[in-house]
Amino acid sequence: MSKSDSRKKLKDLLINLHQGCIEFDITTSSNSLLSFRSYYKTLLLHLVDVIKSPTRTPKLRNRAIMILLTIILSGITLSTTVSYTGYKIIQVFKNLIVNSYSRNGRNGKPVLRRTRSQMMLDTGARVMYIHEDNNMNLVGSNRDITLNSKLGNISGMARTNLNNIKQSFKKIFIPPRDEDLFEHDKFLFKNVEMGKLKKSQLFYSKFLSQLSVLSKILIPTIVDKNSILLFLQIFFLILRTYLSLLVARLDGRIVRDIISGRLKNFIVDIGYWFLIAFPASYTNAAIKLLQRKLSLNFRVNLTRYIHDLYLDKKLSFYKIIFDYNANSSIIKNIDNSITNDIAKFCDASTSIFANIAKPVIDLIFFSVYLRDNIGSIGVAGIFINYFVTGYILRAFAPPLGRLASDMSASDGDYYNYHLNLINNCEEISFYQGTNVETTKVKQLYYILMDKMLIMDKSKFNYNMIEGYILKYTWSGLGYVFASFPIIFTTIASGINSEEQNMKQFIVNKRLMLSLADAGSRLMHSIKDISQLTGYTNRIFTLISTLHRVHSNDFAYGAYIVGSNGTGSMENLTGAQSKSFNLKADKVSSSINSSDSTVIRGTIQKNFNGLRFENIDVIIPSTKGQLGSKLIKKLTFQIPPFIAPISSMKINSLQDLNTSLSKLNISNKNSIYDMTLPFSYGPGSSLLILGPNSCGKSSIQRIIAEIWPIYNKNGLMSIPAEDELMCIPQRPYFSKGGTFRDQIIYPMGSDEFFDRGLKDKLLVQILADVKLEYLLKRDKGWSYFDAVFDWKDVLSGGEKQRMNFARILFHKPRFVILDEATNAISVDMEDYLFKMLKKYRFNFISISQRPSLVKYHDLLLEISEDKEGTWTLQTLGTDEAISSIDNEIEELEAKLMKVQVWEEERRELQKRLEVI
Numbered sequence: 001m002s003k004s005d006s007r008k009k010l011k012d013l014l015i016n017l018h019q020g021c022i023e024f025d026i027t028t029s030s031n032s033l034l035s036f037r038s039y040y041k042t043l044l045l046h047l048v049d050v051i052k053s054p055t056r057t058p059k060l061r062n063r064a065i066m067i068l069l070t071i072i073l074s075g076i077t078l079s080t081t082v083s084y085t086g087y088k089i090i091q092v093f094k095n096l097i098v099n100s101y102s103r104n105g106r107n108g109k110p111v112l113r114r115t116r117s118q119m120m121l122d123t124g125a126r127v128m129y130i131h132e133d134n135n136m137n138l139v140g141s142n143r144d145i146t147l148n149s150k151l152g153n154i155s156g157m158a159r160t161n162l163n164n165i166k167q168s169f170k171k172i173f174i175p176p177r178d179e180d181l182f183e184h185d186k187f188l189f190k191n192v193e194m195g196k197l198k199k200s201q202l203f204y205s206k207f208l209s210q211l212s213v214l215s216k217i218l219i220p221t222i223v224d225k226n227s228i229l230l231f232l233q234i235f236f237l238i239l240r241t242y243l244s245l246l247v248a249r250l251d252g253r254i255v256r257d258i259i260s261g262r263l264k265n266f267i268v269d270i271g272y273w274f275l276i277a278f279p280a281s282y283t284n285a286a287i288k289l290l291q292r293k294l295s296l297n298f299r300v301n302l303t304r305y306i307h308d309l310y311l312d313k314k315l316s317f318y319k320i321i322f323d324y325n326a327n328s329s330i331i332k333n334i335d336n337s338i339t340n341d342i343a344k345f346c347d348a349s350t351s352i353f354a355n356i357a358k359p360v361i362d363l364i365f366f367s368v369y370l371r372d373n374i375g376s377i378g379v380a381g382i383f384i385n386y387f388v389t390g391y392i393l394r395a396f397a398p399p400l401g402r403l404a405s406d407m408s409a410s411d412g413d414y415y416n417y418h419l420n421l422i423n424n425c426e427e428i429s430f431y432q433g434t435n436v437e438t439t440k441v442k443q444l445y446y447i448l449m450d451k452m453l454i455m456d457k458s459k460f461n462y463n464m465i466e467g468y469i470l471k472y473t474w475s476g477l478g479y480v481f482a483s484f485p486i487i488f489t490t491i492a493s494g495i496n497s498e499e500q501n502m503k504q505f506i507v508n509k510r511l512m513l514s515l516a517d518a519g520s521r522l523m524h525s526i527k528d529i530s531q532l533t534g535y536t537n538r539i540f541t542l543i544s545t546l547h548r549v550h551s552n553d554f555a556y557g558a559y560i561v562g563s564n565g566t567g568s569m570e571n572l573t574g575a576q577s578k579s580f581n582l583k584a585d586k587v588s589s590s591i592n593s594s595d596s597t598v599i600r601g602t603i604q605k606n607f608n609g610l611r612f613e614n615i616d617v618i619i620p621s622t623k624g625q626l627g628s629k630l631i632k633k634l635t636f637q638i639p640p641f642i643a644p645i646s647s648m649k650i651n652s653l654q655d656l657n658t659s660l661s662k663l664n665i666s667n668k669n670s671i672y673d674m675t676l677p678f679s680y681g682p683g684s685s686l687l688i689l690g691p692n693s694c695g696k697s698s699i700q701r702i703i704a705e706i707w708p709i710y711n712k713n714g715l716m717s718i719p720a721e722d723e724l725m726c727i728p729q730r731p732y733f734s735k736g737g738t739f740r741d742q743i744i745y746p747m748g749s750d751e752f753f754d755r756g757l758k759d760k761l762l763v764q765i766l767a768d769v770k771l772e773y774l775l776k777r778d779k780g781w782s783y784f785d786a787v788f789d790w791k792d793v794l795s796g797g798e799k800q801r802m803n804f805a806r807i808l809f810h811k812p813r814f815v816i817l818d819e820a821t822n823a824i825s826v827d828m829e830d831y832l833f834k835m836l837k838k839y840r841f842n843f844i845s846i847s848q849r850p851s852l853v854k855y856h857d858l859l860l861e862i863s864e865d866k867e868g869t870w871t872l873q874t875l876g877t878d879e880a881i882s883s884i885d886n887e888i889e890e891l892e893a894k895l896m897k898v899q900v901w902e903e904e905r906r907e908l909q910k911r912l913e914v915i
């Protein structure tokens, strides 16, 4: 066959196909084919014309509708794919350019540039910049740091680089906290927890009530982007079902074309098949993407909500240990709950939506379509079959919710123990505690494995029954139902049209199978719902506990308070206290009704000093005010005489100049002159002495407001927040932070640079606390940017001197030091305390070493009798001198006995020699 012959044949085939299929003439007046451009335009116009025209046959109109829909859907698919690919290509080029700029340093290493990673807006909202390029991995790291606030310091070229870098950062807007919303939600959670919404026993479901409260966090408003995603998902689910319907019909037609040997129809139908594959595959991918995106959005919403409750000034992350739920696995492993449980809950809730919504949509569509083919009785039969199956499967469904919750708890225990091992590796190594730790880790691991196995075993029977019914029984019944209409029609009419029967059977069979698939997915989701119940309960308990702890009325887990408000309480018997956690739900009403009466002390803030008045130091417990009283009616004050003027604190050059000019002192030299006093005033000091566990650190806990004041007449007056600094007994070093971050803690590096502070200041502070040698270890000042596990790198004494560096950096007017120098040599201790005095800090030292008396003006001694009594004296007064005299006398008396003891020792040694 010549080339022109085959071309002519192809042309004829195309003309006939269009003519036969939709009566569309693709030739021009000169008998040549339409150009590619005008083909589409004329085809679309012709299709619209055919659809609109009432004179055409319904078959032709249906065909036109199908072709038009397929063209539109393919168009959408193609354009989205093209634009997405284009966007990705642009992104790749952009990243290449940025990387080439940012890697122009020596040896191709990224140039270090100090920048700002976040800022706070006036509204309380926060804008964060997260690096999008994985290679540079800047997220949350201060090492290679972020956008500079001081653009002025950077040369032209560097600025261009910075702008380029800026472009590769993703800007994230975090809305401000909504306190009213929290207040409102607090009651919602409380009501569900106490079952107040339980109006009718029949229709009440704990799971649904919990889910409905949580859904307000997941989708706050109807116009939220998550609800748009949800609607989009529903749209694509409907589209997928519609496309499946088209595919089923096409399938039947193709089989008929093959059997009856209609080549032309076969080619047309195969053409449709390939065309329809575009939107069908796009729809499937879109549903998956939307589901994932929705899950991530839910996770963001939940995590932000929990962070706002957990990490704020109310210190819920500390106080939560006192809540009566604190022993439940959810709170005990709160890190696991916040990270893993939330992710599992979000995945489970979005997949359950897709798993339920899709089969439901399928069921509706297919049954409407099938009703025409197999009649109402057939469809009713199918649904009766579903209900019976659902009932049987529910009866055999294992308690997956509880099992999933148990497994998650064991997972958390195992993970946490490993974390504990890493955090205390040095201590464990010293003790040679590997054996104990290995046993414990193995034990936790086997518990976890056991829980996983129980879960899988419990699914075994269920999976077997499920497989038998859903896979085999249903498809068998499907054949029966699909064949009914054909058999009956053939018997009734006596005509056996094989082609038509084949087409109808194929369509019915495919739809029946899809229906069976939809139904089985619906049945499978019984299992998923059961698992989701477990995760929902865990997340709900976590948030409602956080609400309770975050509340102003938080009673530190106090159990029962007398109705007269005096705080009397029936003693808990052993059995009662053991079952306390189990009964937590039941007793919550009595606690909540009297929350406000448990903690009745008063705190006065912004006081120009620090004052305790009649404060009982009580360990927070379920017994509330009747808990162990460590110190009774504690009263003291520093400075002893409080001036009415407001405090003055120096934070910057401007502050210092203003302060100095007020005092007529000129400061021409420098802000970094550390010899100048930070605070103006006498600089008073108090030493708290006492035996172990008498409650010394607890005084600091009350000052830091992490322990409550229970007694009604207790009054604490404290300075403004930024004028007070508490140094804990165990020094803390932030994880993954630079050396600079450790000195300036609790200030962040962003704020440090925002305020225009320089590393030069830190060098001077390090010199002041005699730690400047650390800088010489690495490459000088670059040590400020070094990231180590500082808790392990620094020695005990260095850690304590870092605490003094923090004090010098923040310059608070009042400092509370808890055993802050017990790892420091005596001469260094002397130096540091003299430094505190020189800079006129007001400080309270908690210690067991009477030798510190010489650095303090006041002495608070807690008695050894465990009765909680104390004495307060001014050092330097006759009383104090006589008390020191008494101590000297006691020591001299002991020295007198030395001769006797030495004699005894000699005697013992002699005896040993004889043996």
Ligand SMILES: Nc1ncnc2c1ncn2[C@@H]1O[C@H](COP(=O)(O)OP(=O)(O)OP(=O)(O)O)[C@@H](O)[C@H]1O
Pocket (backbone or CB within 6 Å): 619, 630, 690, 691, 692, 693, 694, 695, 696, 697, 698, 699, 848
């Ligand atoms: N969270 C807590 N829950 C229960 N009891 C606590 C808690 N914190 C402290 N205690 C108890 O309170 C008592 C006083 O503790 P505190 O830390 O105030 O002692 P301290 O006087 O500072 O002792 P030391 O000199 O040994 O540090 C101790 O018996 C301790 O066990």
